[in-house]
Amino acid sequence: MKLYNLKDHNEQVSFAQAIVQGLGRNQGLFFPHELPEFELTDIDELLKQDFVTRSARILGAFIGDEIPQPILEQRVRAAFAFPAPVAKVTDDVSCLELFHGPTLAFKDFGGRFMAQMLAQISGDKPVTILTATSGDTGAAVAHAFYGLKNVRVVILYPHGKISPLQEKLFCTLGGNIETVAIDGDFDACQALVKQAFDDEELKQKLGLNSANSINISRLLAQICYYFEAVAQLPQQARNQLVVSVPSGNFGDLTAGLLAKSLGLPVKRFIAATNVNDTVPRYLASGEWTPKATQATLSNAMDVSQPNNWPRVEELFRRKIWRLSDLGFAAVDDETTQATMKELKALGYVSEPHAAVAYRALRDQLQPGEYGLFLGTAHPAKFKESVEAILGEPLELPAALAERADLPLLSHHLAADYTALRQLMMSKA
Template structure:
């Protein structure tokens, strides 16, 4: 299978090369030249089994094809349970049961295994460069920590993540370096893209991306949507819609891609915070990136969603794209109200990001919508204790893996919001590329 750039200025390439490169040479995002249809699939016994079946069509011609079963078994060691919410027959898809308590654990672990399997004798070390608005960096750090042949450089916006998120980004050491950038997430993202697009730098350092721009993040995230949708359809004879908290659109793009394969994924709602680039576009305004605003749902503080390029590529025009998805913006006051009411109303304690999706669900129900929906819970509420606990009025214990993480010492290094600053850091550990 071949993969092409969303900007049409780079030659088609293989999955293996696209995984290693991260970003296309013309600055675009890799997408499949065609989307393979998925034959009707019966419910599988585990998330790992579903992942292997759904991902197999994408790995034709890949050196990873014969490793796919092992990659899935290693990455999807924790399930993604669909649990009922109190009240109206609604559901929550819990994606926070991994080692860093966020949905990004699944794909980060798959990507780490895939890039390890693609290494060849004599390869120099690969530096994984990643921008994070809170959760991606920890998941990537955990997946690549002490993995031979890899280093990790994490950039995060100083003061714009929760204290526990910051600790989770800075507590690794060894082959992981963490930098606190004096700016916002879009600055971090811009710096990473500049490094990946710097041909001189890439001749001197072997770089790869672990952000949602990477196919190695996009494709594995289809698994939990496929697994949940197939099981729900088999049991109820209806498609299940998903309300997805989103910032950079990577997780939502995975749901869109699963649906385009023909899997029984229902309607998709994008739940955003006050950074309303997407809601304004889906309401009919021109697409216009904006300066990022800091919110309680900080992992979604993105004013220029990178994966919007993929959505536009997959749809004929703006009319078709607006017909395929809807988006809502949720401000901080509403997030607070939703978190405060959720234990009594829905039977769960949500993180601020999940709260945006819960509010979207409540709005749909108030409008008379009777379709089955699953709210996607993207992170454990204990990662946001300073926000959540005062609202619900009691402590939210961290899951065991997060508790262990919080016991380790943490250290980050300040960095200016300047692409040259990142370039200098990467070249300071220069290792010639073969």
């Protein structure tokens, strides 16, 4: 598999290089040189296969002969060891539930696949994973890499801006997992990560790698559950399918669009954000004008400069699609709360991120269409806010209950690169 740097097309790397390197020169994202497409008959055949077999074939179409297919399937089986069920909400809308993995969030798929790929590629060479999280990435990456030989993980997150249970899920592990609470928002954490990747000495000494959604292995893994969703839908729903994606860093939407590029029958996508609405405003006006990030109920989407957006634009350019065909919506907290209550009245308990996606979908779905929105995290990960909004207690799933009372093991730093560098080099 060949990939090129979106900021410097002359920089071309293999899949293995892209995983280890994370970012290209000038902090450019890597993008596939070839965009494979399945025939309609292949799609029909794929949709009849089980999740792991199908996913290995989808991933193989991108990765090619870099990883032999039997090994790839074995690694996929280890990564995707849990289901992604579609739950009916109304006659014309369902939710793709991506929260049945060990950290109860969609990022378990990408995090665990990346861990498997890195283990396959790196062998015994020491690696340091450095990533920023606005909530779910941290837990998924921490649990995916926890206990892996020769891997050190450093996770930055905005102090006081993620839910207490999200924090407990990945800041109580210890061992090869180090967590750092940064005084600032997610964008400040992401800026520190980017500075570290521009630091050649640090990169070389620590074997630095990033495991957030900028890493191509994470992105490719996410393509697979869109196929899994369609495989569970009746034929008539597949023909008029509209998918609404709760969007922060836009990795999930990128993966969905890559699934469509492969031939998955999706009529259109909707990019649903909270009030951090850089992309909806851009799609409406053509002006890219990020504002200061605002804290919201859907905190994992509190991103005003989404890293994956250049990949979305590149895919539209390559496929000669029109950006004007991409649906969009920005949903404020008041509407999010009302939507959670609306879903509850329909018999479906949801959390803020999925509610944002459902609201956009419900508002834009046309007669005869079938809607699918992504449930990216278990409602119990946002226990305090969900209970306050819905007015009833939520039972904690085992994955959260067993960590709820453990002490936090995080460092606490200012948004200062010198301090972060010192912390990271202290254990080099």
